[in-house]
Amino acid sequence: MAEAREPRTEIPDPAELSRNLATIAEQSQKILADFMARNAEAGKAGSPDPLGIGRAFMDMTTRMMAQPDKLVQAQTELWNQYMRLWHHAARRMLGEEPEPVVTPQKGDNRFRDPAWEENFLFDYIKQSYLLTSRWLQEQVRQVEGMDEHTAEKVDFYTRQFADALAPTNFVMTNPKVLRETIDSGGQNLVRGLQNLLRDLEAGKGELRIAQTDASAFSVGENIAVTPGKVIFQNDLMQLLQYEPSTEQVYKRPLLIIPPWINKFYILDLRPENSFIKWATEQGHTVFVISWVNPDEKLAAKSFADYMLEGPLAALDAIEQAIGEKDANVIGYCLGGTLLASTLAYMAARNDRRIKSATYFAAMVDFTEVGELSVFIDEDQLTALEARMADKGYLEGASMANTFNLLRSNDLIWSFVVNNYLLGRDPFPFDLLYWNSDSTRMPAAMHSFYLRNMYQHNRLVEPGGIELNGVPIDLSKVKTPSFLLASREDHIAPWPTVYRGTQIYSGPVTFVLAASGHIAGVINHPAANKYAHWTNPECPPEPGEWLAGSTEQPGSWWPAWAQWVGKYGGKKVPARRPGEGGLPALEDAPGSYVKMKSD
Numbered sequence: 012m013a014e015a016r017e018p019r020t021e022i023p024d025p026a027e028l029s030r031n032l033a034t035i036a037e038q039s040q041k042i043l044a045d046f047m048a049r050n051a052e053a054g055k056a057g058s059p060d061p062l063g064i065g066r067a068f069m070d071m072t073t074r075m076m077a078q079p080d081k082l083v084q085a086q087t088e089l090w091n092q093y094m095r096l097w098h099h100a101a102r103r104m105l106g107e108e109p110e111p112v113v114t115p116q117k118g119d120n121r122f123r124d125p126a127w128e129e130n131f132l133f134d135y136i137k138q139s140y141l142l143t144s145r146w147l148q149e150q151v152r153q154v155e156g157m158d159e160h161t162a163e164k165v166d167f168y169t170r171q172f173a174d175a176l177a178p179t180n181f182v183m184t185n186p187k188v189l190r191e192t193i194d195s196g197g198q199n200l201v202r203g204l205q206n207l208l209r210d211l212e213a214g215k216g217e218l219r220i221a222q223t224d225a226s227a228f229s230v231g232e233n234i235a236v237t238p239g240k241v242i243f244q245n246d247l248m249q250l251l252q253y254e255p256s257t258e259q260v261y262k263r264p265l266l267i268i269p270p271w272i273n274k275f276y277i278l279d280l281r282p283e284n285s286f287i288k289w290a291t292e293q294g295h296t297v298f299v300i301s302w303v304n305p306d307e308k309l310a311a312k313s314f315a316d317y318m319l320e321g322p323l324a325a326l327d328a329i330e331q332a333i334g335e336k337d338a339n340v341i342g343y344c345l346g347g348t349l350l351a352s353t354l355a356y357m358a359a360r361n362d363r364r365i366k367s368a369t370y371f372a373a374m375v376d377f378t379e380v381g382e383l384s385v386f387i388d389e390d391q392l393t394a395l396e397a398r399m400a401d402k403g404y405l406e407g408a409s410m411a412n413t414f415n416l417l418r419s420n421d422l423i424w425s426f427v428v429n430n431y432l433l434g435r436d437p438f439p440f441d442l443l444y445w446n447s448d449s450t451r452m453p454a455a456m457h458s459f460y461l462r463n464m465y466q467h468n469r470l471v472e473p474g475g476i477e478l479n480g481v482p483i484d485l486s487k488v489k490t491p492s493f494l495l496a497s498r499e500d501h502i503a504p505w506p507t508v509y510r511g512t513q514i515y516s517g518p519v520t521f522v523l524a525a526s527g528h529i530a531g532v533i534n535h536p537a538a539n540k541y542a543h544w545t546n547p548e549c550p551p552e553p554g555e556w557l558a559g560s561t562e563q564p565g566s567w568w569p570a571w572a573q574w575v576g577k578y579g580g581k582k583v584p585a586r587r588p589g590e591g592g593l594p595a596l597e598d599a600p601g602s603y604v605k606m607k608s609d
Contacts, residue, residue: 064168067165068168071151071157088146103131111134112138114141121179121425127186144176148173151169160384182432185428199435202435203433206431207431214408220427221437223438223439223444223447224437225444230604234281235276235279235280237285237291238599240252241598242588246309246312247302249601251599251601252297253291255291255296257291258585259582260294261296261576262581263579264338265298265340266325266326266340267297268322268342268343269346271345271346274445274448274450275604276600281441283538284535287299295339296586301604302450303606305452305453308403309453310454310455311453314459314463314478316456322350328593331592336364337365338364338365339367339575343371345460348464348470351511352483356483359484365490368490370492370493370494370508370511371532372508372531377470380507384465392458392462395461400454405451406451408449417501417502473486493520494509495521495532495571496521496523497528498526499526500531510553513551521549521556522544522570523545534566541565543565543567544557
């Protein structure tokens, strides 16, 4: 057994530390000059406040100043909390072990290092930060008179501010970083600045924080490896047909519509957690849409184009390939929103080819969209449309950054500490590789989606939206539906997903999974993780549904397989891609999914 390494306690070589500090200063100057030069060349001056943050906080400040009695009360409250903390600190200095005044919330991983509890000074820093940040957020939430959207924006960005100022994000107040700096003579900070320069280079002047070692993964080689073929393609998508895993398959095929905000292989990361592979093992002939990563040539592609050239074109191609007109269809996230829209369009045209519809974490009623609403208002959409008009698309990194802000401690600041303060390379993680493999959004489609759905919630209005000249009405959809939501989803909040149960005319089954937008969906039964909740009834309110639900152990996948099997038809000999009416064009996962954003 190897001996445990004694921590280094000697003072680092002053000459070495001096050289490292000089290197840090030199590289810092280079980074700053490079950043300013690139942004000057790109002409990114634009609006000084495109998100309207300054105006929101000005409104809040004005209203706070109009209530001086509440300001005094708030200051007194903070003073009293600090008096308790100072008393706690004094007792610790005398050798006592009093209960902490404040502790991190469950799931807050920033203060896991033992020094945050064992060391008197770092414990005081931690509690002082937690007291102040929570007090600050409580005060902005209590300001009266602001409209709901402004209040949500102030609350969101106050939390971002508080997260950014956490002591874990600074060298001298993070015990783990401080130990590493002393132990390495500052080499960690030199490596960190090299990592920072690398990420600025990758972002072409904007910081694009590396979340994983991208060199460890290759699409089609060690992720997205379920065997199959591309059997059809057009401007917007390639249609993949996967090799069967059983000798007999359901007569009706299964078509999966992934979101085009991300790439489809979240459903096929590794064989041991691949939903696509598992679906073939359940006897389905699986087809998957792989969306193109659009550039300026596709700027005018609309939401209707995504419907016509996506699921509708796929249904036509499937019929050509295997001779089956009908299909069971899954839509994930935005793919589910498109599925619902397509079903309403088909209902208006008396097209009944989709025999069952499954929605993974998909919203159709956008009344309450969680914290994403912070980014949706007229000023921000106008600024976004001007930005998209310049290139014809929204950069993939822009959407990724928005989603990262929703979980900034996990998806931003943890990597700042690891990459820049500790000077370490990010760990190879397939999920984070997929998360950073972003896609662009065509200008016309994205503007339509944000304005008609997020801003005005027209999808749930009968005739509120027209697709290809046809007014659509979701209440006309009679297709049997299976709605899946995740209890901790920060992108598609489960009560919002549940609202779909009250819209469709056909039979609806709703299942609630544990965890979030990804882990709640991608939960292979073999992993024996998480739970799910079921309830055969769908009362009007989500709280009623949850109160009457039953918790079931493990993955929801088997429950879905049993449900969709009722619509699969009889069993027939397995079909192999390329052997039917459409020849194979290339091996799965195809070339579209390998297109990289800038």
